[in-house]
Amino acid sequence: MRQVYAVLGRCLIHRLEPASGSSFWLLVAGLFLSSILGSWCFPYIFSNLDTLTTKNTVTLATSLIFIGCNIGNFIAPIAMxxxxxxxxxxxxxxxxxxxxxxxxxxxxxxVVVNRKAAGAAAEVATV
Structure with missing residues (x-):
């Protein structure tokens, strides 16, 4: 089975290499950033959603996240x-x-908004 994966990997590399020109490793880095990191971020967002919203609005927040992602994926090529x-x-x-x-x-x-908020919080804490 390991040999099958090796052959499929080589076929994939030979297929993608002409499309990427001389920057194959840049293409691989882009694929890593867009796919693997995204698959790590969304479970983190959904697992921490109950700490950001109330129990009554978790379902609504989950729906809004899914709708936002789908609309963003639809609009991205149009915006580009x-x-x-x-x-x-x-x-x-x-x-x-x-x-x-x-x-x-x-x-x-x-950064500016966070610094102002942190300064205001520190000012309130000292009063």
Missing amino acids: SAMQFMTGSNALTAPFYIFAGILVAVLIVL
């Missing part, structure tokens, strides 16, 4: 095509620079 059209580029990587900028802006806002 729109960003590619707005940049006027035919490169498939063009939307990623815009999305990276948006994520950096969101990160900065979250």
